[in-house]
Amino acid sequence: MSTPYVVREAVEPGDREACFAVRKEVFVAEQGVPEDLEYDAYDVGAVQVLAIGEDGEALGTGRLLHGGAAAAKTGGDASVGSLGRLAVTRRARGLGIGAALVRGIEEAARARGLTAVDLHAQTHALGFYERLGYVAYGPEFPDAGMPHRAMRRAL
Template sequence: TGGDLTAGSLGRLAVTRQARGLGVGAALVRAIEEEAARLGLTAVDLHAQTHALGFYERLGYVAYGPEFPDAGIPHRAMRREIGAA
C-alpha cells in the first residue's frame, strides 16, 4: 500500500457473529497471505479497527503509525512480512 509494489493490501474482512471464534477469520487471512506469497509479494498491509488489533497481532501483524478514523471508527495500520513462494 502507499505505492509499495511488494506489499498486498487486505481490504475488508468480516466474519458473522455466529462464526467468530471458529478460526474462519484466521483461515481467510492465511489464504490471502498464501496467495500474496504465490504472487511474489513480501508483505501484507491492512487497516485494523483498534478493537481487532489483538486478532491480527496473534497472526503476526505489527501495528505502526498513529491511530486514525475510518468511517468514524478508530483504526491502526498493520503489516506482516511474508515469504514469497
C-alpha cells in the same frame, strides 16, 4: 480434526456475491458502515477470499489488493499487498475462520510474488492481528467513523 468450513479464493459463479453479502451483513447492517463506503472501485480487481460452511453457506470473507491498487494504499510499494474487508458472520465467530481467512489471503499474496501484507485494523481487532504476526505502525486514524491502525506482516 477437520474444520466445518473451507477457505478458498472466490472464483466460482456466485462467490463474489456471497462475499459481498457477508460484508453487507457485518459492516453495513451490524457495524453501520454506509453502503456507499463499503463497496469501492478496488473490489473489481481484488482477490476475494471466501469461507464456506459444510452446508454451502458463506461464513466469512476478505480481500487482497495487489499491484497498483495496493501501492495506492501502502505508500507506493507494489511488492506489498493490502488485506481488507475481513468479515466473519456473527453465527460463525469463534471457529477460527478469521485467522484462516488471513492465512488464505497471505497465501494468495505469496502466489502473486508479494513480500508483505499491510492492513488497516479496527483498533478493537489489534490483538487478533498481532497474534497472527502483524505489527502496528503509525498513529490511529478514523475510517468509516471508526478508529483504525495500520499493520504489516512480512511474508
